[in-house]
Amino acid sequence: MSEDINQVSPHSTKPVVLSIDAMGGDLGVPVVIAGMHIFSKENQDVKFIIHGDEAQIKPLLAKRSALSKLCEIHHAEAVVSMDDKPSQVMRHGKNTSMWSCIDAVRNKQAEVAVSCGNTGALMAVSMIRLRKVPGINRPAIAILWPSENPQGSNVMLDVGADIRAEASDLLQYALMGASYARNGLDVKRPRIGLLNVGTEEHKGRIELKEAHERISEQAERANFEFVGFVEGTDIPSDRVDVIVTDGFTGNVALKTAEGTALVVRKLLSQTFKQTPFAMLGGLLAYGALRRLSKRIDPRHSNGGVFLGLNGTVVKSHGGADANGIAAAIRLAHQLAKNGFTDKLAARVASGSMINNDVTSKD
Amino acid sequence: MSEDINQVSPHSTKPVVLSIDAMGGDLGVPVVIAGMHIFSKENQDVKFIIHGDEAQIKPLLAKRSALSKLCEIHHAEAVVSMDDKPSQVMRHGKNTSMWSCIDAVRNKQAEVAVSCGNTGALMAVSMIRLRKVPGINRPAIAILWPSENPQGSNVMLDVGADIRAEASDLLQYALMGASYARNGLDVKRPRIGLLNVGTEEHKGRIELKEAHERISEQAERANFEFVGFVEGTDIPSDRVDVIVTDGFTGNVALKTAEGTALVVRKLLSQTFKQTPFAMLGGLLAYGALRRLSKRIDPRHSNGGVFLGLNGTVVKSHGGADANGIAAAIRLAHQLAKNGFTDKLAARVASGSMINNDVTSKD
Numbered sequence: 001m002s003e004d005i006n007q008v009s010p011h012s013t014k015p016v017v018l019s020i021d022a023m024g025g026d027l028g029v030p031v032v033i034a035g036m037h038i039f040s041k042e043n044q045d046v047k048f049i050i051h052g053d054e055a056q057i058k059p060l061l062a063k064r065s066a067l068s069k070l071c072e073i074h075h076a077e078a079v080v081s082m083d084d085k086p087s088q089v090m091r092h093g094k095n096t097s098m099w100s101c102i103d104a105v106r107n108k109q110a111e112v113a114v115s116c117g118n119t120g121a122l123m124a125v126s127m128i129r130l131r132k133v134p135g136i137n138r139p140a141i142a143i144l145w146p147s148e149n150p151q152g153s154n155v156m157l158d159v160g161a162d163i164r165a166e167a168s169d170l171l172q173y174a175l176m177g178a179s180y181a182r183n184g185l186d187v188k189r190p191r192i193g194l195l196n197v198g199t200e201e202h203k204g205r206i207e208l209k210e211a212h213e214r215i216s217e218q219a220e221r222a223n224f225e226f227v228g229f230v231e232g233t234d235i236p237s238d239r240v241d242v243i244v245t246d247g248f249t250g251n252v253a254l255k256t257a258e259g260t261a262l263v264v265r266k267l268l269s270q271t272f273k274q275t276p277f278a279m280l281g282g283l284l285a286y287g288a289l290r291r292l293s294k295r296i297d298p299r300h301s302n303g304g305v306f307l308g309l310n311g312t313v314v315k316s317h318g319g320a321d322a323n324g325i326a327a328a329i330r331l332a333h334q335l336a337k338n339g340f341t342d343k344l345a346a347r348v349a350s351g352s353m354i355n356n357d358v359t360s361k362d
Numbered sequence: 363m364s365e366d367i368n369q370v371s372p373h374s375t376k377p378v379v380l381s382i383d384a385m386g387g388d389l390g391v392p393v394v395i396a397g398m399h400i401f402s403k404e405n406q407d408v409k410f411i412i413h414g415d416e417a418q419i420k421p422l423l424a425k426r427s428a429l430s431k432l433c434e435i436h437h438a439e440a441v442v443s444m445d446d447k448p449s450q451v452m453r454h455g456k457n458t459s460m461w462s463c464i465d466a467v468r469n470k471q472a473e474v475a476v477s478c479g480n481t482g483a484l485m486a487v488s489m490i491r492l493r494k495v496p497g498i499n500r501p502a503i504a505i506l507w508p509s510e511n512p513q514g515s516n517v518m519l520d521v522g523a524d525i526r527a528e529a530s531d532l533l534q535y536a537l538m539g540a541s542y543a544r545n546g547l548d549v550k551r552p553r554i555g556l557l558n559v560g561t562e563e564h565k566g567r568i569e570l571k572e573a574h575e576r577i578s579e580q581a582e583r584a585n586f587e588f589v590g591f592v593e594g595t596d597i598p599s600d601r602v603d604v605i606v607t608d609g610f611t612g613n614v615a616l617k618t619a620e621g622t623a624l625v626v627r628k629l630l631s632q633t634f635k636q637t638p639f640a641m642l643g644g645l646l647a648y649g650a651l652r653r654l655s656k657r658i659d660p661r662h663s664n665g666g667v668f669l670g671l672n673g674t675v676v677k678s679h680g681g682a683d684a685n686g687i688a689a690a691i692r693l694a695h696q697l698a699k700n701g702f703t704d705k706l707a708a709r710v711a712s713g714s715m716i717n718n719d720v721t722s723k724d
Contacts, residue, residue: 163567197609197613197614197617235618236622245614252611256597257594259595260622260623261622263508264654271650272647277647280643281643281645285633285644288634288637288643289633292629292630
């Protein structure tokens, strides 16, 4: 292990160190290494600690000498599968690549962790190894949702860390989401919306009314704009940058959009088989249609981020290809470079102190 | 008023009578009349009672003599606008076309009501004029969601009648949804799914666990198949025919899919402007793409249905064009023809009596 990997601090001139779980993706280790390779060609300001089966990783790195110099391997015996229950992994997962990947962040060897593994298990391991930031009751999973905004994505949270959220949790999601939009998407003064249903009569869930009030109170000192209640139609719009909701609703919305995008892809390919004209049209527009199909699927802005822990974890989609992995690494790198973990903790601490009038810009 | 309109009963050889609210749609009275005209050309087994401003309706009917013979006009002074609060309409709405439209069903002059008006107000007026079916705690709004099933649509409920739902409500939604799928979509033995979030760990909302048990118990005698928990991705799939959820979650899912479909439409038109090849491709595939764009938007299976009241109300989308109105009328006609209101009431009564072993097939 090289010395500069052992001790890193944000804002230093030392390269950013990322902890990568090589196992657990649907497409196997080669795709993870290929994703690292794509990223390393565009950015050499990085070191990787790779966790997993050394026998699989080594030969793949041997073929890429430039990438190899940026990497060290932490061998791990076991792999968390997609079917493993989070509770089992918490008890018996010490020898897995996922555990090792998170521990590198816990031990300050790396700044941000990236894994394609099972979301429930990854959240469970992250919770027990990194622990919650003081002041946070429920951590959240934030995703980037393809949007009509100039930055190309909106932030939505929580999409499934917890099925419940009180008003105080929703306020914390707003603070964390604002910080994420600033550091992950370079949005200076994010516009935050609280997800609700359409008609006035329905705007009645008690915790949403209370959250509306509390988020509104914090907007100025926390340097975001609160646009109030938004609806499902607003999620991909340019009316907001951050959408706050509980993990049950957020997860259903995300999966619904995924399902819609999947049907669109299937129908598009059927559409272009309907008539010879349509078939020719499809051939001519093939590249443009492929880009479209990627843009509408939230999974393709690859990288859910766990917020509210003492360390940042990027959850790549299990089925991500090399470009998807590279996107998740790019996001992890940007967050690490910006010292996001520390800024988020400071933001939450400041948000928890109601009488503190120091205005943080992070 | 002709005599056969005054007294109608389901299953009779008399034509089906539908009560149509001519006002309240975004595109005005002409589009409602045009929609009736489209339907009347394909099916003459119908009589219409039209509610609204006679001065606007009469000249439009005068131009269509065949349609005119099927219609009688009930003049109403006032119109419920999209901005009117349900509570105001309940108190001061007696002279509106919406009120008159619902009252025709209440008074047994018509079997099913169709309105493009404000959803909240329409539900409020329907609730106070028609009242809930004995045994129903919370009525629901069911919509047809474009799906990969042979019938082309799945049923989803509740999409916004109420933001809460206990386990007992979810059971009633399952019974009502099954009855609707049989009578509205001709699905003999509907497969029912209960909407939840992905991972095992999250399957924890108490009311969902309890509803799972109770729906499962009723499946055989109520002649549906219970597929258990489903996710957002399953809503447009061929895994289920009916998706049961609370009105908050259902409304967010619906609006999210609408938002996604809207972005797809915008991006499709951009896509075909990207390169000359793509532009030519778009021209060649224009018709096929237009059909695609309609198929993915839940609004285009026009017609939300209010379930659980002593009378059936079809809510057409406010922005529906003549074809959309015709689709809503077609649905209303099919439900009336099948005697759906009575069958649903019988189904709910049978579902409420746990020790009743009479198996109804409706």
